[in-house]
Amino acid sequence: MTPLLLTLRVGILATCILGVVGLFLAVVLARFRFPGRVILESVINLPLILPPTVLGYYLLLLLGRGSLLYDWFGLRVIFAWPATVIASVAVGIPLMVEGARAAIESVDPALENAARTLGSSEWEVLSRITFPLARRGIIAGLILGSARAIGEFGATLMIAGNIPGETQTMPLAIYDAVQDRQYAEANLMVLIMTGLALGSLIAARWLSRRRARPEASWR
Amino acid sequence: MRVATGVRWACVMLFALLFVSCSRTKEDRQILVSAAADLRPAFSELGRLFEAESGTQVVFNFGSSGQLAQQIIGGADVDVFASANLRYVEEVERSGLMLAGTKALYARGYLAIWWPPGSPLSISRIEQLADPSIRRIAIANPRHAPYGVAAREALTRAGILSAVSSRLVFGENVAHALQFAATGNAEVAIIGLSLCLQSGGHFLRVPSTLHEPLDQALGVISTTRHPREARELAAFITGPKGRKVMAKYGFTSPGHAAKDGRRQVHHGAQP
Numbered sequence: 091m092t093p094l095l096l097t098l099r100v101g102i103l104a105t106c107i108l109g110v111v112g113l114f115l116a117v118v119l120a121r122f123r124f125p126g127r128v129i130l131e132s133v134i135n136l137p138l139i140l141p142p143t144v145l146g147y148y149l150l151l152l153l154g155r156g157s158l159l160y161d162w163f164g165l166r167v168i169f170a171w172p173a174t175v176i177a178s179v180a181v182g183i184p185l186m187v188e189g190a191r192a193a194i195e196s197v198d199p200a201l202e203n204a205a206r207t208l209g210s211s212e213w214e215v216l217s218r219i220t221f222p223l224a225r226r227g228i229i230a231g232l233i234l235g236s237a238r239a240i241g242e243f244g245a246t247l248m249i250a251g252n253i254p255g256e257t258q259t260m261p262l263a264i265y266d267a268v269q270d271r272q273y274a275e276a277n278l279m280v281l282i283m284t285g286l287a288l289g290s291l292i293a294a295r296w297l298s299r300r301r302a303r304p305e306a307s308w309r
Numbered sequence: 310m311r312v313a314t315g316v317r318w319a320c321v322m323l324f325a326l327l328f329v330s331c332s333r334t335k336e337d338r339q340i341l342v343s344a345a346a347d348l349r350p351a352f353s354e355l356g357r358l359f360e361a362e363s364g365t366q367v368v369f370n371f372g373s374s375g376q377l378a379q380q381i382i383g384g385a386d387v388d389v390f391a392s393a394n395l396r397y398v399e400e401v402e403r404s405g406l407m408l409a410g411t412k413a414l415y416a417r418g419y420l421a422i423w424w425p426p427g428s429p430l431s432i433s434r435i436e437q438l439a440d441p442s443i444r445r446i447a448i449a450n451p452r453h454a455p456y457g458v459a460a461r462e463a464l465t466r467a468g469i470l471s472a473v474s475s476r477l478v479f480g481e482n483v484a485h486a487l488q489f490a491a492t493g494n495a496e497v498a499i500i501g502l503s504l505c506l507q508s509g510g511h512f513l514r515v516p517s518t519l520h521e522p523l524d525q526a527l528g529v530i531s532t533t534r535h536p537r538e539a540r541e542l543a544a545f546i547t548g549p550k551g552r553k554v555m556a557k558y559g560f561t562s563p564g565h566a567a568k569d570g571r572r573q574v575h576h577g578a579q580p
Contacts, residue, residue, distance in 0.1 A: 102325045155384040169385030251380050253341065253370045269485045270349075271492075 092255075093263035093279065096171070097240055100259055104178040104239040109232055111179070112186030116228075117216065119187065120194040138184040142244025145180060149173075149249045173250035174242075174257050182239035189231020189294075193224035230294040237290035241283065339366040340535050340542060341386070343377040345393035345525070346449070346482035347418060347456055347501030351558035352391070358554065359545050365538045373482035375453025381406060381530060388539040391527040391546070393418060393501075394455035398526040411529035411540065414563035415547045416555045418523035419502040420459050420515040425491055432513050438497065439469040443476070445495035447486040450479040455523060457483075460499035463519035502559040517566055524563050 119131060137145055151157060153173065159165040167173045197220050205215045221228065243261040250257035252266060260279050267276035344352050349371050356367040370377070370387065378397040381387055382404050390407075392398045395414065401407050422438070424430050432438070438446055449457035457479065464470040480486035483500040487508060490498035501523075505512035527546065529539040545551050552562060561567050 106322075106325075150383065155382065160384060166384065166386070168383055169380050251370070251385060252372065253368075253385070255368055256341070269481065269488050271488050 093258055093260045094282070096174070096256075096258060097260040099171070100174050100178050101236060101240045103175045104182055105232065105236040107175070107179050108182045108186045108235045108239065112183055112231065112235060113190055113228065115183070115187045116190035116194055116231075120191045134187050135184045137181045142181070142242070143248065146177070146245035146248030149177060149180065149245060153249060168249055169251045169253065169257065171250070171257050174246050174259055177245040177249055178239035178242045180245065181242045182235035184235075185238050186231045186235030189234060190224070190228045193227020193231070194220055196227070197223045226297045230297040233290050233294045233297070237287055240286065338364060338535070338538065339368060340388040340533075340538050341368050341370060342389040342391060342542065343370045343372070343381065343385070343387045344391040345374045345377070345455070346371050346484040347393055347503050348391060348525075349484060349504070350507045351503055351555055351560065354557075355546060355551060355554050358550065359542055362545075363538070363541055365535075365541070367542065371482075371484070373449060373454035373457075375455075376481070379453070386532065387530050388533040388535055389527060389529055389542055391415065391525070392455070393523060393525050394458075395524055395526040397455070398528050401530070402528065406531050408529040408531045408533070408536065408540075411543055412526060413528070413543065413547050414524050414526050415543075415551065416525045416560035417563050417565065417567075418456070418525055418560055419517065419567060420456065420463060420499060420520060420523070421502040421505045421512045422497055422499050422515060423487060423490055423505045423508065423510055423512045424497045425493065425510045428496070428511070430496060430511075432497070432511075435463060435467045435513075435515055435519070436469055438464070439472040443473075443496045445478050445489070446473055446476050447478045447480055447489035447495035447498040447500075449483045449486050449500065450481060454482050455525075456499075456501050457486075459520040459523055460515075462521065463499070463515050466519045506559050522566070525560075 115134060119127070119134075150168070153159055153165065153176070154168045155161070160168065167176065201223070202215050202219050205219050210218065240259075241261055242259075243265070246257070246259060247262060247265075252258050252262045254263075254266075258266065260283055264276050264279045264283070267273070267279065342352070342356075349369070352369055356369060360366055372380075374392040374394060374397045377387075377390060378392065378401055381390055381401050390398060390401060398407070398412055402412055422432060422435065424432065430443070437443075448460040451457035451461050461470065461477075464473060478486075478489055478495050480489055480498075483498075483504055486495075486498045487500050487504055489495040491508065491510070499515065502512070502514060527543055529536065529543055533539050546555075
């Protein structure tokens with residue numbers, strides 16, 4: 091598969107995983123107070139600050155030959171395409187969780203409580219009140235997380251390698267093309283990635299800004 | 310309204326999931342070869358010839374030999390490993406990942422100093438690299454690239470390592486080092502001869518007496534799912550057809566030294 095297709099595949103899968111896992115973590119952090127909450131928060135945000143090589147190193151220890159997952163569970167993702175998704179999700183999680191959490195926390199608790207007094211279960215409160223009201227922020231977080239996920243390079247290089255047709259996503263392909271002095275190829279890919287990044291940032295901005303009318307979910 | 314939206318989203322999700330799950334399965338007749346960066350031009354041609362002859366598709370993963378070995382030992386699903394030395398192949402073998410009897414020397418490589426076309430430099434001896442006008446010398450990273458080790462060794466034996474060590478720039482592999490020089494970010498690069506033959510510019514062969522011979526070995530990885538095709542490729546590379554292609558790119562047969570003739574400097578584009 092070409093770098094573009096590989097990148098799209100990573101993007102789609104990473105977005106799905108970020109959406110589910112990120113939203114879950116955001117709800118946990120927004121709703122519950124528990125000992126160790128600060129630690130959980132910090133660990134989630136680590137990939138934002140850690141050098142990608144440190145993240146890659148940890149993932150290598152976790153997934154590579156000699157690890158529990160590799161030896162005992164037979165998990166073979168290292169230097170294969172699933173590893174690109176794992177690295178991408180790891181770096182996208184902080185952005186998704188923070189964006190979604192801020193949006194969820196900003197939902198008026200009075201509305202949620204009103205639903206509870208009317209007999210809604212917690213899940214119903216979440217799905218019918220909280221998420222729809224917070225959806226712009228959640229989507230903005232998802233867009234930023236996905237954009238960051240698609241652009242991952244360092245950790246991907248360390249646990250997925252730069253194997254053409256298998257794990258060579260576009261950021262890696264750009265690196266390869268520059269090394270091999272294929273500048274026309276590199277230019278094209280750079281333009282595509284820049285376009286994607288700019289587009290994501292603009293979309294996220296636009297989504298976060300529009301809070302003209304509070305949108306009710308009964309329709 | 311909500312139901313319809315939900316159905317639409319479900320369709321999009323389904324389509325997306327179908328898209329991501331279709332990937333080329335390893336059941337195809339395709340083998341993955343991790344090969345040292347100095348082999349890119351030679352192996353690209355070899356790969357095409359082999360494909361035409363055997364019908365097996367070959368995909369190359371080029372990099373520095375040490376990095377490739379690390380990937381294999383770390384669990385990469387590679388069929389054949391062609392290193393720029395013997396040591397990394399032996400390391401993979403010691404990890405129990407090499408198919409018995411497949412370790413084989415396939416070529417001897419050579420070192421050369423390369424500088425770009427249009428450069429005012431004129432280099433006829435390696436000692437000239439100590440000249441301060443050569444501000445940056447690019448070599449492959451000796452930590453994981455055999456040609457980088459050889460380059461550093463050559464500089465040492467030529468007696469100029471201490472003079473130039475602060476001016477060395479490390480590329481990930483020889484191709485990367487070449488790129489530093491080709492873009493003018495380094496004045497010269499000390500890389501594999503095979504890359505010089507393809508790249509225009511000027512090059513000067515480094516006398517083989519200045520470094521340990523670059524005897525290059527390959528092997529079939531034991532976890533390969535295509536042992537037959539992998540062995541066929543290994544046999545092709547070490548056989549007469551392979552030797553002919555390698556010779557075209559400046560390699561000699563393993564164990565055979567090229568003559569260090571007088572006229573070693575080449576200018577302009579090579580065929």
